[in-house]
Amino acid sequence: MLSIVGTIPDNAFPLIAGNITMEGEELCIHGRKIPVNRGTPALLAAAIMTGNMLDQPAPFVYLAGDIGLGNGSRQVYEYLTGHVGQSDANAITFHYLQPDVDWHNKIMFALDEMPKKPLLIADAGYMYAAKMSGQSEAYDLFTPDIGELAFLADEKAPHPFYTRGFILQEENRAPDLIARAYKYNNASRYLLVKGIKDYLADKRGILETIDYPIDDAMEAIGGTGDTLTGIASALIASGMKVSNSAFIAAKVNRLAGFYAKPTPATQVIEIIRQIPRAIKETLTKTKVIIGNEE
Amino acid sequence: MSFLGFLKPKKEKRPPVSGQDRGILVFENTSEVIRTESLLKAEGWKIRVMGPPPEIRSGCDLVIEFPLIEKLRILRTLNKAKIQPKEIVPVINPLLQPVDLFQIKDFGRYLMVRAANMKLTVEKDTRTIVNVSGGGCPDVPYLAKQMVGKTLSESPVPRDIGHTLCGYALQLAFEETTRICCL
Numbered sequence: 001m002l003s004i005v006g007t008i009p010d011n012a013f014p015l016i017a018g019n020i021t022m023e024g025e026e027l028c029i030h031g032r033k034i035p036v037n038r039g040t041p042a043l044l045a046a047a048i049m050t051g052n053m054l055d056q057p058a059p060f061v062y063l064a065g066d067i068g069l070g071n072g073s074r075q076v077y078e079y080l081t082g083h084v085g086q087s088d089a090n091a092i093t094f095h096y097l098q099p100d101v102d103w104h105n106k107i108m109f110a111l112d113e114m115p116k117k118p119l120l121i122a123d124a125g126y127m128y129a130a131k132m133s134g135q136s137e138a139y140d141l142f143t144p145d146i147g148e149l150a151f152l153a154d155e156k157a158p159h160p161f162y163t164r165g166f167i168l169q170e171e172n173r174a175p176d177l178i179a180r181a182y183k184y185n186n187a188s189r190y191l192l193v194k195g196i197k198d199y200l201a202d203k204r205g206i207l208e209t210i211d212y213p214i215d216d217a218m219e220a221i222g223g224t225g226d227t228l229t230g231i232a233s234a235l236i237a238s239g240m241k242v243s244n245s246a247f248i249a250a251k252v253n254r255l256a257g258f259y260a261k262p263t264p265a266t267q268v269i270e271i272i273r274q275i276p277r278a279i280k281e282t283l284t285k286t287k288v289i290i291g292n293e294e
Numbered sequence: 295m296s297f298l299g300f301l302k303p304k305k306e307k308r309p310p311v312s313g314q315d316r317g318i319l320v321f322e323n324t325s326e327v328i329r330t331e332s333l334l335k336a337e338g339w340k341i342r343v344m345g346p347p348p349e350i351r352s353g354c355d356l357v358i359e360f361p362l363i364e365k366l367r368i369l370r371t372l373n374k375a376k377i378q379p380k381e382i383v384p385v386i387n388p389l390l391q392p393v394d395l396f397q398i399k400d401f402g403r404y405l406m407v408r409a410a411n412m413k414l415t416v417e418k419d420t421r422t423i424v425n426v427s428g429g430g431c432p433d434v435p436y437l438a439k440q441m442v443g444k445t446l447s448e449s450p451v452p453r454d455i456g457h458t459l460c461g462y463a464l465q466l467a468f469e470e471t472t473r474i475c476c477l
Contacts (some may be wrong), residue, residue, distance in 0.1 A: 009433075039432075
């Protein structure tokens with residue numbers, strides 16, 4: 001089963017742990033409705049839709065409201081350190097959380113004590129905390145964009161805001177940035193770099209480049225990275241290899257975007273609606289033969 | 295690096311930040327840094343928003359670098375405004391410099407401005423914010439919710455409702471977008 005840890009952009013949203021579903025176009029947990037927009041809600045919607053297509057159980061989530069003060073994130077961190085040990089998740093995805101190295105390390109201790117450590121996926125603020133703590137290698141998948149990849153490649157930067165200028169954040173530098181991130185041990189076992197082209201990489205270098213369908217507008221749409229991480233997470237939790245999951249997720253996300261006929265003004269919910277169709281088509285047509293590591 | 299620097303009238307000249315005689319003001323969260331920056335810049339202090347040294351870094355931080363010799367006067371200014379720094383420490387090693395480059399992408403009808411890891415997209419004719427993308431701190435989805443669908447002049451300003459480095463980066467993108475759209 002997939003677990004997802006994140007925040008909801010609403011200060012009044014309480015700490016909640018439980019299974020989450022979708023009703024229409026809203027998320028539903030413990031009788032509460034959550035609108036689907038960019039951030040953790042977009043990741044959740046994409047993961048639920050993907051899981052539904054694969055007959056997977058509803059994800060188990062740890063959520064709290066946080067609008068950037070970090071109070072909700074700290075509630076989630078505290079709860080998780082006390083309860084993650086009882087989880088039967090085979091994959092855990094960490095998402096929009098206030099980066100905090102101390103809490104990150106406490107959670108890592110709790111995960112280390114689990115009888116079978118789940119596969120770990122990180123994106124957004126929690127990926128920043130993982131890198132800053134020097135424990136990126138404990139993760140199975142990070143999903144950075146090119147700016148975040150430059151941050152992973154900069155061994156001194158504690159946040160993308162401080163990536164040094166000589167580390168160029170350009171798409172055509174992706175192979176160098178990936179190599180540098182692995183050189184300084186600041187990358188997870190696999191990287192799925194999202195951008196004009198998506199790159200699947202590991203410490204050996206780029207394994208796959210996914211560049212079809214291509215639409216520049218996707219870069220401007222808030223939440224397309226969240227959906228990518230959500231799709232990959234659900235595929236991983238279904239038992240598919242991490243490398244194959246990342247590869248298929250990139251294809252599905254691009255195809256869902258293509259079907260939404262996006263412009264830079266498109267909202268992510270319009271892309272999420274297309275995920276079932278994109279999954280069906282991708283799984284029918286794609287032979288996955290990348291990884292042999294798991 | 296300033297939110298308000300070019301908007302504020304010039305006041306009495308204060309001593310510049312120089313050499314090793316610098317200290318940093320450390321705060322609980324980035325919104326307090328932003329508030330302090332606005333206040334001290336408005337009072338004419340030569341301060342800079344920088345990245346914290348590794349020994350006091352917690353995750354998503356900014357600090358304010360100031361001339362150490364002016365510590366008492368600066369503290370008096372902060373006290374009057376009921377702002378209490380968490381810590382005041384001298385600068386020993388070079389501090390991290392925030393990203394200050396912008397990348398502009400023209401989509402024809404739309405324009406996207408990227409500052410660090412944050413991207414803001416507007417419809418050129420109406421100056422309506424149509425998307426906010428990038429970023430990883432929890433105020434980003436909140437900021438997007440508050441800003442998307444509003445024009446640059448109607449929208450809340452990220453420095454007023456954001457709390458993190460991503461919020462700070464979005465402010466820079468917002469200022470640059472406003473500047474370009476006003477040319």
